[in-house]
Amino acid sequence: xxxxxxxxxxxxxxxxxxxxxxxxxxxxxxxxxxxxxxxxxxxxxxxxxxxxxxxxxxxxxxxxxxxxxxxxxxxxxxxxxxxxxxxxxxxxxxxxxxxxxxxxxxxxxxxxxxxxxxxxxxxxxxxxxxxxxxxxxxxxxxxxxxxxxxxxxxxxxxxxxxxxxxxxxxxxxxxxxxxxxxxxxxxxxxxxxxxxxxxxxxxxxxxxxxxxxxxxxxxxxxxxxxxxxxxxxxxxxxxxxxxxxxxxxxxxxxxxxxxxxxxxxxxxxxxxxxxxxxxxxxxxxxxxxxxxxxxxxxxxxxxxxxxxxxxxxxxxxxxxxxxxxxxxxxxxxxxxxxxxxxxxxxxxxxxxxxxxxxxxxxxxxxxxxxxxxxxxxxxxxxxxxxxxxxxxxxxxxxxxxxxxxxxxxxxxxxxxxxxxxxxxxxxxxxxxxxxxxxxxxxxxxxxxxxxxxxxxxxxxxxxxxxxxxxxxxxxxxxxxxxxxxxxxxxxxxxxxxxxxxxxxxxxxxxxxxxxxxxxxxxxxxxxxxxxxxxxxxxxxxxxxxxxxxxxxxxxxxxxxxxxxxxxxxxxxxxxxxxxxxxxxxxxxxxxxxxxxxxxxxxxxxxxxxxxxxxxxxxxxxxxxxxxxxxxxxxxxxxxxxxxxxxxxxxxxxxxxxxxxxxxxxxxxxxxxxxxxxxxxxxxxxxxxxxxxxxxxxxxxxxxxxxxxxxxxxxxxxxxxxxxxxxxxxxxxxxxxxxxxxxxxxxxxxxxxxxxxxxxxxxxxxxxxxxxxxxxxxxxxxxxxxxxxxxxxxxxxxxxxxxxxxxxxxxxxxxxxxxxxxxxxxxxxxxxxxxxxxxxxxxxxxxxxxxxx
RNA sequence: GCCCGCUUGGCGGAACCGGUAGACGCAUCGGACUUAAAAUCCGAAGGCCCAUGGCCGUGGGGGUUCGAGUCCCCCAGCGGGCACCA
Numbered sequence: 003x004x005x006x007x008x009x010x011x012x013x014x015x016x017x018x019x020x021x022x023x024x025x026x027x028x029x030x031x032x033x034x035x036x037x038x039x040x041x042x043x044x045x046x047x048x049x050x051x052x053x054x055x056x057x058x059x060x061x062x063x064x065x066x067x068x069x070x071x072x073x074x075x076x077x078x079x080x081x082x083x084x085x086x087x088x089x090x091x092x093x094x095x096x097x098x099x100x101x102x103x104x105x106x107x108x109x110x111x112x113x114x115x116x117x118x119x120x121x122x123x124x125x126x127x128x129x130x131x132x133x134x135x136x137x138x139x140x141x142x143x144x145x146x147x148x149x150x151x152x153x154x155x156x157x158x159x160x161x162x163x164x165x166x167x168x169x170x171x172x173x174x175x176x177x178x179x180x181x182x183x184x185x186x187x188x189x190x191x192x193x194x195x196x197x198x199x200x201x202x203x204x205x206x207x208x209x210x211x212x213x214x215x216x217x218x219x220x221x222x223x224x225x226x227x228x229x230x231x232x233x234x235x236x237x238x239x240x241x242x243x244x245x246x247x248x249x250x251x252x253x254x255x256x257x258x259x260x261x262x263x264x265x266x267x268x269x270x271x272x273x274x275x276x277x278x279x280x281x282x283x284x285x286x287x288x289x290x291x292x293x294x295x296x297x298x299x300x301x302x303x304x305x306x307x308x309x310x311x312x313x314x315x316x317x318x319x320x321x322x323x324x325x326x327x328x329x330x331x332x333x334x335x336x337x338x339x340x341x342x343x344x345x346x347x348x349x350x351x352x353x354x355x356x357x358x359x360x361x362x363x364x365x366x367x368x369x370x371x372x373x374x375x376x377x378x379x380x381x382x383x384x385x386x387x388x389x390x391x392x393x394x395x396x397x398x399x400x401x402x403x404x405x406x407x408x409x410x411x412x413x414x415x416x417x418x419x420x421x422x423x424x425x426x427x428x429x430x431x432x433x434x435x436x437x438x439x440x441x442x443x444x445x446x447x448x449x450x451x452x453x454x455x456x457x458x459x460x461x462x463x464x465x466x467x468x469x470x471x472x473x474x475x476x477x478x479x480x481x482x483x484x485x486x487x488x489x490x491x492x493x494x495x496x497x498x499x500x501x502x503x504x505x506x507x508x509x510x511x512x513x514x515x516x517x518x519x520x521x522x523x524x525x526x527x528x529x530x531x532x533x534x535x536x537x538x539x540x541x542x543x544x545x546x547x548x549x550x551x552x553x554x555x556x557x558x559x560x561x562x563x564x565x566x567x568x569x570x571x572x573x574x575x576x577x578x579x580x581x582x583x584x585x586x587x588x589x590x591x592x593x594x595x596x597x598x599x600x601x602x603x604x605x606x607x608x609x610x611x612x613x614x615x616x617x618x619x620x621x622x623x624x625x626x627x628x629x630x631x632x633x634x635x636x637x638x639x640x641x642x643x644x645x646x647x648x649x650x651x652x653x654x655x656x657x658x659x660x661x662x663x664x665x666x667x668x669x670x671x672x673x674x675x676x677x678x679x680x681x682x683x684x685x686x687x688x689x690x691x692x693x694x695x696x697x698x699x700x701x702x703x704x705x706x707x708x709x710x711x712x713x714x715x716x717x718x719x720x721x722x723x724x725x726x727x728x729x730x731x732x733x734x735x736x737x738x739x740x741x742x743x744x745x746x747x748x749x750x751x752x753x754x755x756x757x758x759x760x761x762x763x764x765x766x767x768x769x770x771x772x773x774x775x776x777x778x779x780x781x782x783x784x785x786x787x788x789x790x791x792x793x794x795x796x797x798x799x800x801x802x803x804x805x806x807x808x809x810x811x812x813x814x815x816x817x818x819x820x821x822x823x824x825x826x827x828x829x830x831x832x833x834x835x836x837x838x839x840x841x842x843x844x845x846x847x848x849x850x851x852x853x854x
Numbered sequence: 855g856c857c858c859g860c861u862u863g864g865c866g867g868a869a870c871c872g873g874u875a876g877a878c879g880c881a882u883c884g885g886a887c888u889u890a891a892a893a894u895c896c897g898a899a900g901g902c903c904c905a906u907g908g909c910c911g912u913g914g915g916g917g918u919u920c921g922a923g924u925c926c927c928c929c930a931g932c933g934g935g936c937a938c939c940a
Contacts, residue, residue: 214880219858249939261940301938326938336940344855345938419939538935560923643879644866652866656880664879667894710870718924719868722878730880801919805874831909843920849873853920 006669010165016117024778025119026069027075031524031570031642035073038064039504040534040758041541042079045105045127046086049112051615051653052534054625058641059570059717061118065758066712068119069782075525076505080115080127082494083432085163085179091431091463098431102129112626117634119778128433128822133506135454137499138436142447143555149195152445156330157424164467165428166191166494170802171540186287192435192492194420196547200225200418202561203546212566214648217538218475220756224539226419230719231403233412235260235310237321244268244310244321244362247332247417251406252398255387256360258350260310261324262301263334269323269567272306272482279304279323286325301326301349313411314388324349333418340377347377353520357521360387361395393610405803406733423544425495430461432493436478440487449482452720455489468492477664500541501548504563506527515557522850527565535569568715572651575621577610597806612652623653635760639677642759643721665763668756671732672749672767679749680742681773694740695793699749700730702789709785717759724755746771750784799824800851801833817844824838824850 019025043053062074063326076735080102087098094101098216106127113120113296126133144150157738159168160177166189171178196203205226207218230249244260244623262269264286273280282304301324308321319337325346335713341359345836350357359373359383370384384390391404392400406412426435434455435579437449448455458476460468470476486825501515508525509518549563578586580600591598591607598607615622628637640661645651704727711720731748735741749771757764757777797809797820807829810822823843824830834854 215857216934223857226936230940233936246940249940316893324938326940331939333940338940343940345940348938369904417939419936535934644869649860649867654866654880657866660880663893670894718866719878722868724876752874796874800874800921803919832907833905840921845873850919851873851920 006666006673006763008635008762010634011766012115012117012635015762015765016114018765019119020122022776022842023123024776025064025074025076026121027077027525028073029524030073031520032427033073034071035075035525036064036067036486036530037075037525037528038067038530039075039077039507039528039532041531041537041769042081042499042500042503043109043362043837044081044084044086044104044468045109047105047108049109049625051623051625053113054116054637054640055570055647055651056532056534057113057116057118058638059568059647061116061120061532061638061761062642062712062717062758063530063532065119065761065778066782068778069754069780069783071759075124075507076118076120077408078118078122079507080109080129081128081500082106082129082505083493083499085165085429085431087431088429089465100128102127102431102763103328111233114734115626115629115634116270116638119132119761124507126503126506126510128496128503129431130200131454131456131693132513133499133503134456135513136506137433137451137502138448138453138455138496140516140552140557141494141498142450142453142556143438143557143746144194144518144551145323145447147551147734149198149551149554150192150549152192153192154190155193155424156186156193157186159189161185163429164425168423168497168540189426192425192437194547194551196423196496197418197420197552199547200227201416202421203246203420203543205363205545206561210393210562210564213564213568213733214535214569215566217535217542217569220538220657222544223818224420227416228418229414229416231399231406232415233313233318233337233406234336234410235313236609238311239307240308241638244332244335245410246335246337247415248337248344250339250722251539252384252387252390252393252395253342253360253401254312254314254337254402255343255384255390255430256339256358257312257337257359258340258356258468259320259322259338259353260337261327261338261349262306262321263327264323264325265329266327266334266648267325268335269306272308274508276306279306282756292360296487301345301352303349303353305353306723309314313406313409322349322353330421331419341373342375342379344379347375348372348646351375356387360384360390367614391555423495423547425498426492427490428471428820430457430469431492432462432496433499434488436491437486438481439490440485444848445774446481446487452482457493482626485746497540497544498548501544502552503547505549505552505558517557526558527560527563530566530568531564532568532570535570538569568647570647571645573615573653574612575615575623576612576619577619578716579608579610580605588623594735614650615653628658629653632658632662633665634763636665637761639665639760640719642717644718665760668728669763669767671728672753673770675736675749676733676770676772678736678742679746681746681772689740689744690738690798691738693734694738694744696731697734697744697748699789699792700727701751702785705751705827706757706785706790709782712758715802719754721759724752724759726804727755738832753777754780754783795847797824797847798807798849799827799830800849801830804833806830806833813847815846817846820844820850822847824852850853 016854038060038493040056064074068074082102086155090101091095092100149487158172159181160167160179160180162182163177167177170182176183204227207221210218228249230247231251234243264283273283301484303324306321311321312319338346340347340357342361357373359371362368362371362385363380363382382396384393390401393401403414436455438446438448458473463469469497477491477536479487481487505517505522505526509521512518545563550561553561554560578591580586586607590601593602598609600607613619640658644657664675689698699774704723708720708723717757753764755765756775764777792813794810797810798805799807809823821844830852837854839852841852841853
């Protein structure tokens, strides 16, 4: 028996794949293609279990597709710009570039031990000069197309990271990386006009039928389309009317006040002359965006003394400034209808404003219906509303908008929650924005032939903030026409880098343009994208926008970058804490008689919740250690076997041991039979023994089920199927007269089914079975329909829906025979207990139900 | 608060379109091999009971159906997303 040495076998096949360039994609457009991509990693320095899971899942798809005859593109790269590199620079005095490329080298070596079917010839890092150059070129294209603009605006300022954050990067009022409470600051920023595509991005979600519903819903919510109307209210003694946005124009006759955002221009104008109002505005600003403040903050208002006029009745409506009105949604002003909006009601009660119900709930009495502490937001018919009386809500909306439009007092309008994407970051380690400014502030884009604008390397990280601003020379330059200018010192949000890398992989060597049209037209869109759900909004929405922008600027001919998306669950592990509340590493505890003890002190340890592996909870397992001890196949198998890929996977010692045992058992199984099988290429055409027929049937049903299972990411079931097949092969008597033929087919199929999941073992097995080529390049087995049909079936027999027995019959037995056979069963007769049979339901090959 | 998802043995999880609930594995128990252990192999196993049989059983309650883990309604618990969004 040949010994199976994991380390040797795995490095051997990895070397062979590399030497033969097995996984390099061919730009052969005559072939059907399949682009499989996992979200590229940030080069933090070490791979973690999340990476192992992510890349294993993608690799199964890539390898299976390759075997199925597709020209597969499966590349890998590095999301290489970002703050951690600068932090390392500050803490350890190492240059971000050095740190980043060193980490890339380490992680590349680690990834290579996983035996992934990656095309390393296409590797890229977003900090590579050529990538920076092409990204800047794209920026200029977008600028020329009017999709990039600069404006002064209130921004989310992260005081710890000293940079601006996009709305998507503010989580619960805190910076997504630093966790610091975000401040409001007014700055000049560059924006991508993502809202230009808001409607298209929303509408196209319906076409993304291979995306998880959850992600589609999250994107819909994020875009946040709401249809309503923009109304104009005349204000006494003011020339300009006040515009408000509402989704409930039908409740216009219930309006009892208007409210302005504290930072509304009208509020600001008034505050300039009214110190008390200015104080109120300042008070609101202080509450800021902190979430607790918001939650606790009462509805606060300040009567501006202005009087607005109802656009139809002309009734006077007081105008307040109010803390709950947001400047960056709608028009920054609302009309309040207290009877049908809870916030407006709270506000009205506090300031003694009128509450007039205008929507009458079904079956309510108009004479007695009143709103007390709870606004009525349900359905009903309008009343107290002049020409709207009697209409349903939707009809009333249409009617009132129509009437207001005639009067020039408003029109229907759609608003979005989605904001334009602010991409300026006051950081060093990012892609420089290719813009210069003249002394008078005029914007001059960097000329194409001056690209790339590269980062200076002699920078000082000893002070907080952006070192580019402090650099003695970098920011100053003389334009080709001799004018003096200064460079933009902000760099781009790193989400820009990841918004087009998938397209760049199609032609990573092209130094003249961002993408080669022929290559992207062939490869894009990505057929299967795999990654974590945490990017459901940020990265995935930006990439969808960017693809549209690249289409608008003539780079691609598609709108949607990712035809299929799979979001995998997290890798979790138990947590342990000692009596002092310190988290303990899994290595630092041991189990004894069902109790957990600290290895060093022997003290009892509390077992905490199962949580996502994280450094802060000390519950990580280093994949390198696992691969060293058990091999890549073992780690991969464990990643696939226990949980469905979209759910969380709990890492357990027992689980990895189980995978280890199975691999060894598999090898023994194949090795012990390899010399007994018929010569290669023999197919068991018509085995005669029952056992051989049964095995052959199982081989084909397994192929069929596996093929479908892999398509649907049912990898845990695929592992179960393979185990069932190998169990059956194990149980098969090698002395059977048809043994050599059937075993040849069964083992060949087994090796090929294993190949996407545990590729090294599969190659070793394939070679041991006498095949000269690689299993990675062998065709995917096909199920023969003839062998998918069972010869006999077991049919359950029920009496009144309760199982009373079963029948073993030939497949396709007729109903009458089944009915009779079922009624003949002793158990059925006993259950009937002499009662008359009312009806017998027969579902051929499935079930018989006797009803009494 | 609003929206979405989930809930099946001791555990992870199977169960296509409503048709034998618990595949496959982990842990457990028993046995074989061994001086012994590990490894390996064989076997048992949802719970309960008057045990070749019966009753109960997919978070709880109701409904539709010959038949419900699966479909419908209500409730609970857990997880996630969004949130003064007008």
